[in-house]
Amino acid sequence: MIGVAGCLAAGLHLACSRSARLAADLVVTGANVWTGDSRRPTAAAVAVIGDRIVDVGSASDIEPWRGSATTVLDAEGRRLLPGFNDAHVHFVDGGVQLENVDLRDADSQTEFARRIGERARAKPGEWIIGGEWDDQRWSPADLPTRQLIDDRTNGTPVFVSRYDGHMALANSAALGRAAVTEATTDPPGGAIVRDARGFPTGILKDAAMDLVARVIPKMMPEQRLRAVKRALEHAESLGVTSVQDMNPSYEDVAVYAELAARGELTTRIYAAPMETAWYDQAKIGLRRGFGSPWLRIGAVKGYADGSLGSTTAYFFQPYLDAPQTRGLLSDEMQDINQMRTRLMAADHAGLQLCIHAIGDAGISQILDLFGDIVRANGERDRRFRIEHAQHIAPRDFDRFAQLKTVASVQPYHAIDDGRWAERRIGPERIKTTYAFRTLLDKGVRLALGTDWTVAPLNPMLTLYAATTRATLDGKNPDGWVREQKITVEEAVTAYTAGSAFAEFQEREKGTIARGQLADMVILSDDIFGIAPVRIKDVKVLTTIVGGRIVHQRNP
Ligand SMILES: [Zn+2]
Numbered sequence: 001m002i003g004v005a006g007c008l009a010a011g012l013h014l015a016c017s018r019s020a021r022l023a024a025d026l027v028v029t030g031a032n033v034w035t036g037d038s039r040r041p042t043a044a045a046v047a048v049i050g051d052r053i054v055d056v057g058s059a060s061d062i063e064p065w066r067g068s069a070t071t072v073l074d075a076e077g078r079r080l081l082p083g084f085n086d087a088h089v090h091f092v093d094g095g096v097q098l099e100n101v102d103l104r105d106a107d108s109q110t111e112f113a114r115r116i117g118e119r120a121r122a123k124p125g126e127w128i129i130g131g132e133w134d135d136q137r138w139s140p141a142d143l144p145t146r147q148l149i150d151d152r153t154n155g156t157p158v159f160v161s162r163y164d165g166h167m168a169l170a171n172s173a174a175l176g177r178a179a180v181t182e183a184t185t186d187p188p189g190g191a192i193v194r195d196a197r198g199f200p201t202g203i204l205k206d207a208a209m210d211l212v213a214r215v216i217p218k219m220m221p222e223q224r225l226r227a228v229k230r231a232l233e234h235a236e237s238l239g240v241t242s243v244q245d246m247n248p249s250y251e252d253v254a255v256y257a258e259l260a261a262r263g264e265l266t267t268r269i270y271a272a273p274m275e276t277a278w279y280d281q282a283k284i285g286l287r288r289g290f291g292s293p294w295l296r297i298g299a300v301k302g303y304a305d306g307s308l309g310s311t312t313a314y315f316f317q318p319y320l321d322a323p324q325t326r327g328l329l330s331d332e333m334q335d336i337n338q339m340r341t342r343l344m345a346a347d348h349a350g351l352q353l354c355i356h357a358i359g360d361a362g363i364s365q366i367l368d369l370f371g372d373i374v375r376a377n378g379e380r381d382r383r384f385r386i387e388h389a390q391h392i393a394p395r396d397f398d399r400f401a402q403l404k405t406v407a408s409v410q411p412y413h414a415i416d417d418g419r420w421a422e423r424r425i426g427p428e429r430i431k432t433t434y435a436f437r438t439l440l441d442k443g444v445r446l447a448l449g450t451d452w453t454v455a456p457l458n459p460m461l462t463l464y465a466a467t468t469r470a471t472l473d474g475k476n477p478d479g480w481v482r483e484q485k486i487t488v489e490e491a492v493t494a495y496t497a498g499s500a501f502a503e504f505q506e507r508e509k510g511t512i513a514r515g516q517l518a519d520m521v522i523l524s525d526d527i528f529g530i531a532p533v534r535i536k537d538v539k540v541l542t543t544i545v546g547g548r549i550v551h552q553r554n555p
Contacts (some may be wrong), residue, residue, distance in 0.1 A: 023067020031075035036511040048518040051546035079526040083241025083519035084459040085499035088449035091245045095227030100130030117152030131160030146202030166310035167205045178212040189331030207331045235267040236551040239521035239540035242268040260295045266550045270503045275302030282349035289504040299352035303330035305362035313359035354385040360393040401442045411466035412455035418471040418480035437484045446494035447502035466491040467532035518547040
């Protein structure tokens with residue numbers, strides 16, 4: 001136990017009893033604690049002062065921390081874990097999606113068009129965005145066209161994304177505002193899908209999406225604030241106590257900073273803006289992990305390629321169901337020397353590099369660049385990250401480990417894409433697809449996340465996916481590429497300590513141990529004791545962030 005002087009020196013505001021024994025602000029008792037700390041893997045109670053854990057132990061170890069003003073929370077024997085740290089989200093998009101037209105579960109083109117039409121009637125003239133449609137739910141799985149929705153939307157512009165964010169459908173009104181016609185050429189790293197006569201169908205892939213995206217009016221500050229608040233509430237309810245936000249705009253970060261200043265953040269945010277703007281952070285000397293426990297910056301996020309669902313992930317061999325293509329390198333990669341120069345400079349400045357790479361050739365090229373950077377800038381604890389790391393060429397696993405690259409992965413994509421991935425890339429390539437087992441066995445650090453809004457933010461679905469690999473169509477109950485399953489404990493470790501490591505915060509969070517931030521969740525059921533197939537139905541009953549109870553629901 002710490003002495004009063006020590007605590008005062010540490011700047012904590014304390015309630016000290018006359019016996020000079022400190023009282024905790026919060027004590028959680030009766031818990032089945034999984035600490036994630038190998039020195040003390042299990043415990044029954046936790047004491048918190050301010051935003052930090054001050055003690056972890058048995059009921060009798062923790063009893064002396066209880067004072068007259070201590071809040072006591074009885075976990076009633078339930079499982080308590082460190083809070084979940086989602087290593088890859090699009091937080092503002094998530095909040096916007098919660099407020100926008102939702103097409104994710106539209107299971108036919110007719111239903112897709114009906115929902116868009118309904119929205120256009122409710123708010124005529126106002127851009128319809130968001131969407132998150134999934135053509136693979138439809139039979140046949142044909143891409144939608146502008147003609148499908150033009151009649152129902154008239155002059156209301158529509159630009160709705162596929163759920164993976166790598167293609168979107170524009171109606172004729174939106175194409176008109178963007179001046180996209182049959183004469184428009186495909187931009188580097190993008191494709192305008194055309195019909196037999198050469199006219200745009202309305203589908204724009206990757207960099208071509210920007211042709212329309214840039215004419216959509218910017219979000220008003222109040223809209224952005226509302227979206228962030230919605231996203232925070234959603235995260236609280238799911239036990240997500242930290243998020244790592246990929247490609248936020250500066251306006252997004254400004255909203256986070258405003259909420260942090262007001263003490264209204266309830267999820268910790270590590271923001272990684274676009275790599276092309278690396279100099280904005282570097283020029284004032286910011287380095288990875290700079291900021292407060294609530295909001296940090298100092299990372300950059302880039303793209304090597306597109307996605308499997310949009311046939312834009314970049315492979316060594318062509319797609320089986322689209323043999324004319326092997327994917328698309330991103331526009332940032334179109335001049336690989338410029339990409340190398342930028343990343344090398346960002347690394348030299350001490351910024352962390354997080355690069356989206358999905359296809360085997362995309363991943364390989366990024367590992368090449370990482371190797372070049374180490375050779376040029378020297379060895380350092382830099383924690384390169386490959387975001388998604390979905391389809392890894394067998395020869396690249398060792399390199400992945402040697403370069404100490406963190407694999408920032410989203411297991412839900414595996415049970416989602418697993419419905420159709422084999423048709424697209426064949427039986428050989430799927431063996432090293434979402435290869436979580438192989439990555440761990442090779443000594444690669446995993447960080448878990450969702451890529452929300454691409455997948456649901458709910459950590460239970462991620463844990464379910466990583467441990468069962470049971471595809472969403474119910475066709476692989478024993479697991480799709482089942483050799484790549486990981487255990488519940490491995491998945492939870494990756495989702496807490498692993499994600500904390502990926503943002504240089506393992507000394508601050510990710511385990512339940514003395515000195516760590518008091519970010520904890522209490523679950524409705526013991527995920528270590530039930531069959532993994534049941535994990536998807538488990539609820540987070542209590543979420544504690546920085547010692548504050550921010551969410552509570554009845555079992
Ligand atoms: Zn993403």
